[in-house]
Amino acid sequence: DAGVTQSPTHLIKTRGQQVTLRCSPKSGHDTVSWYQQALGQGPQFIFQYYEEEERQRGNFPDRFSGHQFPNYSSELNVNALLLGDSALYLCASSSINRGKDGYTFGSGTRLTVV
């Protein structure tokens, strides 16, 4: 049973560019959440998608946007990259009807902005 799959694993981008990160949730999960983790910090919630709509959003600017597809997979897009966007981006999946089972996380995408 595949867990949460994220791609790519590493990415280097230049300031001002745009980036797209991808996530496939664990089988049986229908909700995808994205987190940003700066070095030495705990993950910070970006947003969550369910039924192809943004369900919740954290305190991140509009440069951060996302999408969920009918197969529950998701993309995170970041426009106009800043040096401060360099971080580990984590995707987590869960089931809206089995919230008591908690979240499953992927291995993350390491984004470096130069």
Place this chain on the structure above:
Amino acid sequence: KQEVTQIPAALSVPEGENLVLNCSFTDSAIYNLQWFRQDPGKGLTSLLLIQSSQREQTSGRLNASLDKSSGRSTLYIAASQPGDSATYLCAVSGGTASKLTFGTGTRLQVTL
């Protein structure tokens, strides 16, 4: 606004010791609490999840307790091993499939 604090920030112990990691949260109206392990540069591995109605959960050498009224959780690791070296993160959720609020973690090193 929920805030989660983990103490200590770092911990170094010799192999075989029992140890306790602490997590506190400011809003007791949580749905569940989840402990994760993170190896350097890697994703999060779920260790234990405690529902708000539960007091503790156990998995192998790990035991997590929850005192919702006081806003505290502890993760107890018995007979620590070098392979336990990692960062341990505590996170709380305010509702079913609601966002997780994380602490900054405790970095554990178990020495030979």
